[in-house]
Amino acid sequence: MRSCWVYIGDVMGERDYEKYVTYLQQHHPCAPIPTEREYWRMRWAEQELNPKGRCC
Numbered sequence: 001m002r003s004c005w006v007y008i009g010d011v012m013g014e015r016d017y018e019k020y021v022t023y024l025q026q027h028h029p030c031a032p033i034p035t036e037r038e039y040w041r042m043r044w045a046e047q048e049l050n051p052k053g054r055c056c
Helices: 002-012 016-027 036-049
Strands: none
Touching: 016 036
């Protein structure tokens, strides 16, 4: 049952911040790491500016 919750968490984006921090550390070690709150604000702002495949 745990794997189901992990899958749902991945679909909902629960681990996106962790993945982003890991990416920054590996590929851009000198870049400042935003707080989780700052990350979600940047992500939502990007989605508002570029609404790709949303229905609304």
